[in-house]
Amino acid sequence: DAKTTQPPSMDCAEGRAANLPCNHSTISGNEYVYWYRQIHSQGPQYIIHGLKNNETNEMASLIITEDRKSSTLILPHATLRDTAVYYCIVRAHNAGNNRKLIWGLGTSLAVNP
Amino acid sequence: DVKVTQSSRYLVKRTGEKVFLECVQDMDHENMFWYRQDPGLGLRLIYFSYDVKMKEKGDIPEGYSVSREKKERFSLILESASTNQTSMYLCASSFLTGMDNEQFFGPGTRLTVL
Numbered sequence: 421d422a423k424t425t426q427p428p429s430m431d432c433a434e435g436r437a438a439n440l441p442c443n444h445s446t447i448s449g450n451e452y453v454y455w456y457r458q459i460h461s462q463g464p465q466y467i468i469h470g471l472k473n474n475e476t477n478e479m480a481s482l483i484i485t486e487d488r489k490s491s492t493l494i495l496p497h498a499t500l501r502d503t504a505v506y507y508c509i510v511r512a513h514n515a516g517n518n519r520k521l522i523w524g525l526g527t528s529l530a531v532n533p
Numbered sequence: 534d535v536k537v538t539q540s541s542r543y544l545v546k547r548t549g550e551k552v553f554l555e556c557v558q559d560m561d562h563e564n565m566f567w568y569r570q571d572p573g574l575g576l577r578l579i580y581f582s583y584d585v586k587m588k589e590k591g592d593i594p595e596g597y598s599v600s601r602e603k604k605e606r607f608s609l610i611l612e613s614a615s616t617n618q619t620s621m622y623l624c625a626s627s628f629l630t631g632m633d634n635e636q637f638f639g640p641g642t643r644l645t646v647l
Binding site: 454456461462463464465466469521523524525526 | 537568573575576577623624625635636637638639640641
């Protein structure tokens with residue numbers, strides 16, 4: 421699975437959009453981009469994933485560049501409860517291979533009042 | 534709602550004790566995982582299981598063993614706890630294959646070995 425690079429920390433004002441970048445320049449054609457977040461003292465929580473098209477769900481939007489070498493997770497109206505560590509992970513959907521996710525250190529997002 | 538539960542949120546044990554961490558999921562997931570999380574190191578996979586009685590080593594299996602006798606339950610065993618096993622332990626589960634194969638995590642067990 422490809423490696424990802426994320427900034428260690430970011431700040432965002434409450435009510436504003438939070439844009440979290442991720443570089444995955446060695447991503448291969450069959451690898452998806454996943455985002456998880458971990459709120460303090462809880463287990464990680466799935467947010468969204470995508471292959472090459474932009475994706476949106478009730479939690480966030482995922483924008484993947486055309487060359488797929490980077491992506492951005494967008495929280496459109498950040499709240500204090502969005503303060504968490506956000507992890508960007510790339511992995512393939514190989515048959516029988518829903519096993520290992522390679523976790524980096526993520527981005528610690530602080531949403532400020 | 535998917536639920537992954539872990540037997541304890543906090544646990545304090547002494548060096549040399551045998552420690553059992555239990556994890557139960559109610560989604561009929563084939564895969565179950567044990568991670569440990571340490572500051573500056575992120576989540577590291579200890580063991581995973583893709584079926585009852587099946588297991589595979591993750592990245593840091595030394596000092597640990599696992600047991601999966603029933604599909605919904607996955608146990609992590611520290612045969613002889615040591616202070617360097619003080620950590621946050623996270624259990625997760627997922628379907629074996631498929632497009633929406635996200636991992637669902639439990640709340641974690643913070644283990645302190647004295």
